[in-house]
Amino acid sequence: MNYTSNLEKVLKTKGFAVTAEIGPPKGCDAEKIKAKADFLINCADAFNITDNQTGVVRLSSIGGSVILLDMGLEPIMQMACRDRNRIALQSDVLGACAVGVRNILFVTGDHQCFGNHPNARGVFDLDSIQLIKVVKDMRDHGVFQSGDEIKFGRPNVFIGGAANPFADPLSFRVDRLEKKIFAGVDFIQTQSVFNLERFNCWMDEVRSRGLDKKVFILAGVTPLKSLKMCERMKFHVPGVDIPNVIYNRMKNTSDPKKEGFDISLELIKEIKKIKGVSGVHITALFWENIIPSLVSKAGLL
Secondary structure, eight states: OOOSSHHHHHHHTTOOEEEEEEOOOSSSOHHHHHHHHHTTTTTOSEEEEOSSGGGOOOSOHHHHHHHHHHTTOOEEEEEEGGGOOHHHHHHHHHHHHHTTOOEEEEEOOOOGGGSSOTTSOOOOSSOHHHHHHHHHHHHHHOBOTTSOBOOSOOOOOEEEEEEOTTSSOHHHHHHHHHHHHHHTOOEEEEEEOOOHHHHHHHHHHHHHTTGGGTSEEEEEEOOOOOHHHHHHHHHHSTTOOOOHHHHHHHHHOSOHHHHHHHHHHHHHHHHTTSTTEEEEEEOOTTOGGGHHHHHHHTTOO
């Protein structure tokens, strides 16, 4: 069987996939990406290259993806609707596929007011659900959003999206996932999981609708490096749900890095037991060198 990407092959052959995030630098130094990627080789099946996350200007996701391709690694290129209209979005999909990108994850994007150019004009011509449908039609039916035919090569891409099980109301979050599946998403990466009880409730509803049979779900895991990081995520990052029991563990420990590592390891082991979860997506913010040890001790290497 032919697969679009290595990630698709791992997921469709019933493997438990591991993806990891590589944040591009605030500059054009390719060595910053290469250095992170070097010690992540063999630790993940594919690597997310973010698209100006939190509205902060960074090296482009397509540029970062090409750097990984040159290293023999498989990128998951992220694409945000915030900065492009439908013409540019479709054009960048074609360009990414032309240079060898096979996984693209589509997000609406953090609002620019949270970034370092708060006065920038957001585009938001499409949202992520609409864009997923556009790319699905480009890939499967060979047409642009306008209805015009794609004449010289359809984009062969494994379509990704994001989901947040921790925002209220719960039923709406599952509705939104269902809309992305209907639009044509192939795999989903979730917001970082700290509240296992809430995540299990979300997965119960996902399974009750049979959605786990229609999409591959990778649960987000973020190792907490410090109490400061824990407090920022708990109190200031929308959509993140860190229970008090985890917060208190980070608050009372004499070794925050070890405690954060242990918490992530425990979470991965519990996530692996949840029916319908096909992998984990590790976002180690500014702590990428912890990923090899975490993946190894979790039995996922």
